[in-house]
Amino acid sequence: MSALAELRKLEKGGKGSKRDNRAAAWFLTPWFIGLVLITAGPMLASLVLAFTKYNLLQAPVFNGLDNIVRMFGDERLLRSLINTFLYVIISVPLQLALALALAVFLDRGVRGLSFYRSVFYLPSLLGGSVAIAVLWRTVFGTGGLVNDALAFFGIQGQGWISSPDTALATLILLNVWTFGSPMVIFLAGLRQIPTSYYEAAQVDGASRWRQFRSITMPLLSPIIFFNLVLQIIHAFQSFTQAFVVSGGTGGPADSTLVFSLYLYQRAFGSFDMGYASALAWLLVLVIGAFTALNFWLSKYWVFYDD
Incomplete structure (x- = not known):
């Protein structure tokens, strides 16, 4: 009798799980609709438009690989790729290094940790906003705060935003400044490391740097x-x-023309939607290649406990 009772419980549980699955499916339906209509649908449409000539005013005309061939002779595209690679290769390591350094500092038990964590996280919330970009342009302008600080020490300032030699550097500095999000993640990771490891290292005489x-x-x-x-x-x-910093032009002399800005100019400046769609998929491939490279290299330096 006990076995029969257990079997009946399992049957009831199975029916209950089916009802739960149906309820979950109904709750997920709006998300699936959004995925198809807002994400997957436009992505497939842009993939089709990448092989067409389309300007929003006329029906798309299939042109084969013309948009792809056109990329090889596009000097501004090459310039935007160079600027973007420099932006990524320089700003991301500096941002992560700063975030890790502050996370290690805060992990030592600083008083008012919640306050400092909120203050340091604030730039990540505001860094991508238009208001901060406008503020950044003002700070690094000819009469901005940076030049005022340099003048206090008797140093002649310049127009950091208006100079092709330094304009991209100001954008890199802005991205480094938004270190709050990786810092909070680093801080959470540091809290998961057992203190017994450090205690054993101290007994063995290991310095803080060695630890x-x-x-x-x-x-x-x-x-x-x-x-x-x-x-x-x-x-x-x-x-x-x-x-915002360049006023939508990517200037001066295309020094701040990053890839996404150039894509925007092609799509909504000249309404060259077919070419812009091809550029969008080029960006997908570039990001995918960098991500795959990181995963491949991770086996040489990422350590897992298991």
């Missing part, structure tokens, strides 16, 4: 890898800062 190099970095490497992948993807998609 950081031999304990903290290996055990934190999965978190570093996670932040690295996310911040590279985010940096490749950067648009608002370059658009």
